[in-house]
Amino acid sequence: MELGIIGLPQTGKKSLFELLTGSRPSESGDKAVAGVADIRDARFDTLVKMYTPKKDVPARINLQLLPKIESDSIREGKIFTDISRMDALCHVVRAFKDDSVYHASGSIDPVRDIESVNSELIMHDLIFIEKRCERIEAARKRKADAKLDAEDALLARMKSHLEQDLCLRTFDLTEEEEKLVSGYPFITAKQMLIVLNVSDSAIRDSALMEKLGASLTKLNIEIMQVSAKLEAEISMLESDEEKKEFMEDAGIVQPALNTLSFLAMKTLGLISFFTVGKDEVRQWQVRSGSPAPVAAGVIHTDIQRGFIRAEIMKYDDLIAAGTEEDLKKAGKFHVMGKDYIIEDGDIVNFRFNV
Secondary structure (H helix, E strand, C coil), X not given: CEEEEECCCXXXXXXXXXXXXXXXXXXXXXXXXXXXXXXXXXXXXXXXXXXXXXXXXXXXXXXXXXXXXXXXXXXHCHHHHHHHCCCEEEEEEECCCCCCCCCCCCCCCHHHHHHHHXXXXXXXXXXXXXXXHHHHXXXXXXXXXXXXXXXXXXXXXXXXXXXXXXXXXXCCCCHHHHHHHCCCCCCCCCEEEEEEECCHHHCCCCHHHHHHHXXXXXXXXXXXXXXXXXXXXXXXXXXXXXXXXXXXXXXXXXXXXXXXXXXHHHHCCEEEEEECCCCEEEEEEXXXXXXXXXXXXXXXXXXXXXEEEEEEEEXXXXXXXXXXXXXXXXXXXXXXXCCCECCCCEEEEEEECC
16 A cells, blocks of 8 residues: 655655655655655554563555656656555645745645645546547447446546546445446545644644635545654654653644554555564554454465454453453453454454464
8 A cells, every 4th residue: 555645845745754754765856755654553552561572563654755746747747647556645735934945836825735736636637537538439439339338428427526626536436337447547536635734833723724624524635734843853852751741842742643644544544453462562454344354364364264263352441451361351352253344453363274
């Protein structure tokens, strides 16, 4: 699963990428830069402290820092090719003021910038539909084809939807319709997360998020805010105690990168489950709505093939009980079959036989 980081020039995309991955991207802005980020999840940290394992392995997200969206990359079209390969998008939007950092449009206006980028993505999908419809029309002149007729009608509806400045992620498709367009590079069908990069002084101010919230909800877009500069300063502190004190002084309840991890997982349609023990505590990712055998397959295909049952502890129940033994005494240790749908935060032990 790939999460693509996009945005206009000078928004803080590189800073955010560096914070997430711990690696500094190159100065070349015309090629995508790959990176891997640990998921920041307080539940995982708590389980590690509880079990003190020999090894702990957090879940990870594959990231791509994509070239900045500007006139050259739009004209050449490569930026859209890069975006079309992503599973979901993280759009970094500048909301901080700094006279030493220029803005391509001459002023700070997050609403304008969000609408500008969304318009470019919508235009890409409209152009693709127009070209595809031309090819369909040429093919129908040669030979009648009911499948092409159905696709043409569907694309006409999608075009009308886009022309209302609506993204295709809010366009409902039947299972058959999904098959008709499954191979097409529709960018606005991808899930999106918007990250407002704000100044240190604005980190406690949620007015802008609230202002944008209603309109973005209609577009099925998640939103959060972070001060990349402040997070960078926190990350450079030596001890966890110093970091905690710094955060409290700044009025930060939870590191923004924890929130970003959660929303990135949500945007990708993923949930976390855990396996625990004295040897290893590990966080795993699986598609939301997955049955237990599919989650078992994330660990190893043999476990999925030989699946017998899943022994489930709920994270909150375990924390409340204090130990596995006390949780079992409370009757909150569950044995589930192949139809059980894994839930976010489940602690699982799979029984299998191959």
